[in-house]
Amino acid sequence: MFIETCIAPVNIALIKYWGKRDEELILPINDSLSVTLSTDEMCAKTTAAAASSFKRHIMWLNGEEVPFEQNPRAMRCLKEIQQLALAKEQLKFPIEWKLHIVSRNNFPTAAGLASSAAGYACLVYALAHLYGVQKEELTAIARQGSGSACRSLYGGFVRWHMGKSNDGTDSIALPVAPCEHWQDLHVLILVVNDARKKTSSTKGMQLAVETSDLIKYRAQYCVPQRTAAIVDAIKKHDFAKLAEITMRDSNQFHAIALDTYPPCVYMNDVSHAIVEFVHAFNKAVGEVKLAYTFDAGPNACLYLLERDVSIVLAAIKNSFPNDAEQSVEYVKGIPIACDIGENNGFNGNATLPINNKNLFKYIIHTRIGKGPQRLGKSESLLDSSNGLPLNN
Ligand SMILES: Nc1ncnc2c1ncn2[C@@H]1O[C@H](COP(=O)(O)OP(=O)(O)OP(=O)(O)O)[C@@H](O)[C@H]1O
Ligand SMILES: C[C@@](O)(CCOP(=O)(O)OP(=O)(O)O)CC(=O)O
Numbered sequence: 209m210f211i212e213t214c215i216a217p218v219n220i221a222l223i224k225y226w227g228k229r230d231e232e233l234i235l236p237i238n239d240s241l242s243v244t245l246s247t248d249e250m251c252a253k254t255t256a257a258a259a260s261s262f263k264r265h266i267m268w269l270n271g272e273e274v275p276f277e278q279n280p281r282a283m284r285c286l287k288e289i290q291q292l293a294l295a296k297e298q299l300k301f302p303i304e305w306k307l308h309i310v311s312r313n314n315f316p317t318a319a320g321l322a323s324s325a326a327g328y329a330c331l332v333y334a335l336a337h338l339y340g341v342q343k344e345e346l347t348a349i350a351r352q353g354s355g356s357a358c359r360s361l362y363g364g365f366v367r368w369h370m371g372k373s374n375d376g377t378d379s380i381a382l383p384v385a386p387c388e389h390w391q392d393l394h395v396l397i398l399v400v401n402d403a404r405k406k407t408s409s410t411k412g413m414q415l416a417v418e419t420s421d422l423i424k425y426r427a428q429y430c431v432p433q434r435t436a437a438i439v440d441a442i443k444k445h446d447f448a449k450l451a452e453i454t455m456r457d458s459n460q461f462h463a464i465a466l467d468t469y470p471p472c473v474y475m476n477d478v479s480h481a482i483v484e485f486v487h488a489f490n491k492a493v494g495e496v497k498l499a500y501t502f503d504a505g506p507n508a509c510l511y512l513l514e515r516d517v518s519i520v521l522a523a524i525k526n527s528f529p530n531d532a533e534q535s536v537e538y539v540k541g542i543p544i545a546c547d548i549g550e551n552n553g554f555n556g557n558a559t560l561p562i563n564n565k566n567l568f569k570y571i572i573h574t575r576i577g578k579g580p581q582r583l584g585k586s587e588s589l590l591d592s593s594n595g596l597p598l599n600n
Contacts, residue, residue: 256335497513
């Protein structure tokens with residue numbers, strides 16, 4: 209039996225991917241740019257195994273068997289990797305051998321926390337190692353699992369170039385800067401709801417391309433300018449600029465969701481209260497120290513610098529008090545010493561339109577991080593004696 213185990217990170221876009229020009233090859237209508245988050249707090253972990261005794265391809269995700277042979281996106285990723293392996297003419301095992309794949313996410317799946325990005329990046333990375341083709345260009349393959357997955361194959365800041373060709377060969381992700389470039393870039397994810405979302409990103413962007421007028425304007429005029437400006441802000445460590453562009457792009461993406469007919473509503477009242485909080489906080493401290501961005505769901509991803517984490521967290525706790533606040537489970541991830549009195553004159557947001565108690569389920573504190581990693585045999589999720597998932 210041949211076995212490989214890998215982990216891959218989540219990435220959260222600063223400039224959003226929204227809209228495809230080819231549904232099957234997953235070719236986007238605009239470039240996008242993201243920050244890869246540290247695998248210490250959030251990651252997908254996948255073991256892929258091949259053996260002559262396996263009867264069919266089987267995948268288990270978070271302990272449950274999920275369709276693999278019936279999943280065209282997963283099968284496309286597998287076929288592409290197999291083709292690369294065949295082209296090398298150095299097969300480690302016969303190409304007909306079936307696979308058993310076991311994957312786990314250590315954070316909620318399909319809840320707007322980019323599980324498909326980490327998941328497909330991890331699948332492709334693990335398969336590439338299994339078939340011995342890891343040196344090839346993998347982002348164009350991961351893209352065909354889920355568009356945003358192509359950006360999770362690199363650490364740091366990553367740009368997915370939309371490309372021009374119809375076969376998608378130039379629609380690839382490339383690194384803009386490694387995580388070491390901006391080590392003190394931290395992230396707070398305010399989890400408002402971790403249930404499965406109503407309209408998937410796939411469906412939402414398809415409807416938007418079909419019905420929204422605004423989406424064309426964004427793709428043609430706004431994204432090219434914004435992408436160039438944010439790359440410049442990253443190079444110069446200009447946090448205020450990066451923050452402003454990120455917030456504007458998130459707002460415009462959700463405006464497009466509303467411009468879709470019928471509209472897609474991803475943010476809720478709590479999300480809007482967070483937006484108001486961030487602007488009020490930045491105003492109170494007289495500087496743009498905090499940025500929000502929302503994917504296709506109500507959860508907020510806040511970007512900030514390490515030195516501001518404790519003051520921001522204190523302000524969050526003041527503005528959004530939570531009965532679970534004292535529990536170690538409330539703020540997960542990188543530990544923070546947070547002094548509730550340390551709020552730099554920011555005494556909460558008096559104009560919040562809703563009852564502001566217990567609005568977040570929990571908060572994840574993480575930072576910019578590296579790309580996928582290959583793990584040793586002891587980290588396997590699969591029992592090599594029977595080819596079935598381990599209960600670890
Ligand atoms: N570890 C994994 N390995 C392989 N596939 C995965 C993995 N995790 C998630 N997926 C796939 O991604 C799907 C969830 O994607 P979906 O886009 O609905 O949610 P999300 O990625 O959490 O949210 P968003 O893309 O809006 O941030 C799952 O149903 C599954 O098909
Ligand atoms: C809002 C987003 O997170 C959308 C992600 O969409 P997906 O990559 O999940 O969509 P598919 O390509 O159809 O699988 C923005 C982003 O990550 O850029």
